[in-house]
Amino acid sequence: MSTAEVTRTFDVAKVKADFPLLQRELKGGPIHYLDSAASSQKPQVVIDAMTTYYETINANVHRGVYEIAEAATNALEASRVRVGRFIGAPNPETEVIFSKNATESLNLVARSWGGANLGPGDAVLLTQLEHHANIVPWFQLQAEKGFEIRWIPLTADAQLDLTDIDRLLDGVKLLALTAMSNVTGTLTPVRELTEKAHAAGALVCLDACQYVPHLATDVVSLGVDFAAFSGHKMLGPTGIGVLWGREALLDAMPTFLGGGGMILNVTLDGFTPAAPPAKFEAGTPPVAEIIGLHAAVDYLDALGMDAVREHEVTITAYALRTLTERFGEALTIHGPAEPAARGGVLSLAMEGIHPHDLAQVLDEHAVCVRPGHHCAKPLMKVLGVGATARASFYVYNDTDDVDALADALGEAADFFSF
Amino acid sequence: MPGLEDLYREIILDHYRSPRNRGELETPPATRTEGFNPLCGDEIVVYLDVDASGTVGDIRIGGTGCSISQSSASMMSAAVKGKTLAEVRALTRAFKGMMSLHESSLDTDGESGEELDADGEPVEDVKLGDLGALRGVVKFPVRIKCATLAWNTLMQGVDEAAEAHPA
Numbered sequence: 085m086s087t088a089e090v091t092r093t094f095d096v097a098k099v100k101a102d103f104p105l106l107q108r109e110l111k112g113g114p115i116h117y118l119d120s121a122a123s124s125q126k127p128q129v130v131i132d133a134m135t136t137y138y139e140t141i142n143a144n145v146h147r148g149v150y151e152i153a154e155a156a157t158n159a160l161e162a163s164r165v166r167v168g169r170f171i172g173a174p175n176p177e178t179e180v181i182f183s184k185n186a187t188e189s190l191n192l193v194a195r196s197w198g199g200a201n202l203g204p205g206d207a208v209l210l211t212q213l214e215h216h217a218n219i220v221p222w223f224q225l226q227a228e229k230g231f232e233i234r235w236i237p238l239t240a241d242a243q244l245d246l247t248d249i250d251r252l253l254d255g256v257k258l259l260a261l262t263a264m265s266n267v268t269g270t271l272t273p274v275r276e277l278t279e280k281a282h283a284a285g286a287l288v289c290l291d292a293c294q295y296v297p298h299l300a301t302d303v304v305s306l307g308v309d310f311a312a313f314s315g316h317k318m319l320g321p322t323g324i325g326v327l328w329g330r331e332a333l334l335d336a337m338p339t340f341l342g343g344g345g346m347i348l349n350v351t352l353d354g355f356t357p358a359a360p361p362a363k364f365e366a367g368t369p370p371v372a373e374i375i376g377l378h379a380a381v382d383y384l385d386a387l388g389m390d391a392v393r394e395h396e397v398t399i400t401a402y403a404l405r406t407l408t409e410r411f412g413e414a415l416t417i418h419g420p421a422e423p424a425a426r427g428g429v430l431s432l433a434m435e436g437i438h439p440h441d442l443a444q445v446l447d448e449h450a451v452c453v454r455p456g457h458h459c460a461k462p463l464m465k466v467l468g469v470g471a472t473a474r475a476s477f478y479v480y481n482d483t484d485d486v487d488a489l490a491d492a493l494g495e496a497a498d499f500f501s502f
Numbered sequence: 503m504p505g506l507e508d509l510y511r512e513i514i515l516d517h518y519r520s521p522r523n524r525g526e527l528e529t530p531p532a533t534r535t536e537g538f539n540p541l542c543g544d545e546i547v548v549y550l551d552v553d554a555s556g557t558v559g560d561i562r563i564g565g566t567g568c569s570i571s572q573s574s575a576s577m578m579s580a581a582v583k584g585k586t587l588a589e590v591r592a593l594t595r596a597f598k599g600m601m602s603l604h605e606s607s608l609d610t611d612g613e614s615g616e617e618l619d620a621d622g623e624p625v626e627d628v629k630l631g632d633l634g635a636l637r638g639v640v641k642f643p644v645r646i647k648c649a650t651l652a653w654n655t656l657m658q659g660v661d662e663a664a665e666a667h668p669a
């Protein structure tokens with residue numbers, strides 16, 4: 085099948101050409117990068133935007149009055165508004181908080197909102213799909229505050245089992261869930277769950293780390309109260325993450341990290357915090373990374389997020405079909421069978437071959453997949469495996485990448501055939 | 503460029519397909535220690551039965567892992583049976599030396615450094631035998647942890663057994 089048949093909406097070959105790393109040759113051939121769920125590659129425009137910042141307006145933000153310091157500050161605030169618009173934030177100037185990554189964003193919610201609002205007798209509801217970043221902060225806080233943690237269980241195909249949801253939500257103060265699993269690709273029914281949670285008196289914190297890069301996101305129509313994501317999974321640089329929160333909640337929350345930039349006033353007796361977002365942004369921010377994220381969002385918007393999603397469904401469907409036809413029962417692909425119910429993340433288990441060995445053979449063919457537990461050990465336990473080999477797709481992956489994956493899996497099966 | 507055949511030698515695949523000494527031992531008298539590879543979630547359990555004279559009477563391996571960690575554990579179990587704890591320690595040092603892991607913990611863990619030479623290499627001439635097949639792992643640095651998982655777990659068991667059977 086040609087690339088042109090697969091994508092109706094943008095030319096993948098052209099997209100691929102925008103990514104310098106994907107022009108590299110590895111092991112004597114093209115690189116097949118299938119690990120975007122861990123971190124995406126960066127288009128030249130993102131790299132250029134960061135370089136241009138360093139070469140033309142590099143200065144600390146928010147405090148200088150000279151021209152380039154003002155230009156740097158303006159660029160930072162322009163990115164905030166741009167990122168906010170990208171996710172449908174009603175008040176981007178105040179509601180978009182820049183963090184280090186999704187992990188820090190989720191810790192911010194746990195420490196600040198959770199620290200002020202959770203105690204004995206309260207409950208937090210998580211799902212069995214969660215990444216450790218949306219599990220461990222709650223355990224850490226639980227040790228101090230003594231609230232209950234509950235789990236939404238899974239069906240056999242790794243979708244949320246909502247049979248008992250009303251009982252599970254009873255007495256819950258916060259539902260913290262992923263919008264898309266980084267292991268099984270499962271898309272969760274965020275809107276439906278948010279309605280139920282709000283009806284039960286709970287707030288909703290969304291781990292949108294795998295969602296924002298892949299699907300058009302509107303925090304208002306999703307109805308959530310917080311949303312966390314990372315720049316590096318959406319064509320942006322590492323070291324920059326986002327927390328979006330409802331203005332009224334952010335206003336009422338206590339501060340998180342303390343230091344410069346987050347205060348209104350400091351005296352010998354104490355301090356007065358600044359208003360959001362500054363309140364939650366202590367210290368010099370990663371200015372170049374924030375500017376790089378702006379360029380990444382521009383790039384994604386130029387492709388169109390609906391087209392991004394359509395490409396992903398198409399390539400995922402092609403992969404599911406190709407791999408199932410070729411390997412049948414010998415290959416287990418965890419998660420929903422229906423491409424529309426999932427993202428472009430395939431956790432693979434090949435009969436008789438450990439994921440580490442599988443990934444090693446794939447590496448010989450420049451097929452980059454990730455073996456391991458993908459920071460979701462409770463989910464691995466539910467799936468009944470210690471590890472999987474995960475292949476994940478993004479805007480620059482084409483059917484050649486899928487075919488290379490299939491061929492390399494075939495080689496692995498031959499190599500380890502018992 | 504190192505190839506797959508450097509890593510997956512026939513003897514390694516043989517031990518992976520037919521692991522030796524799989525199973526459990528009754529505890530006590532045996533000790534049970536668990537080892538985790540936090541990167542990949544692999545888990546190894548070592549059951550070690552040391553008799554009154556300080557000799558490994560029996561050993562069993564449990565858990566799951568890749569071909570490298572499983573074959574390393576299997577070969578290890580075959581190699582240490584019938585050896586004294588001191589011999590087991592020397593073998594472990596030799597194996598980890600081959601993996602070029604000069605971990606300071608190894609020099610100090612319940613042992614004086616006197617058996618190591620200036621380079622931290624074991625002075626004794628320890629025969630690695632089949633274990634030499636794992637030498638190729640060094641060319642794949644991320645897999646070294648797979649190869650040493652069983653040995654690190656074994657060392658914990660040896661330390662426990664040594665406390666129970668002071669020489």
Ligand SMILES: Cc1ncc(COP(=O)(O)O)c(C=O)c1O
Nearest residue numbers: 185186187215217266291293314
């Ligand atoms: C679903 C999900 N949540 C959270 C994270 C944490 O992201 P980061 O490591 O960028 O903080 C990841 C990334 O691995 C993820 O996939």
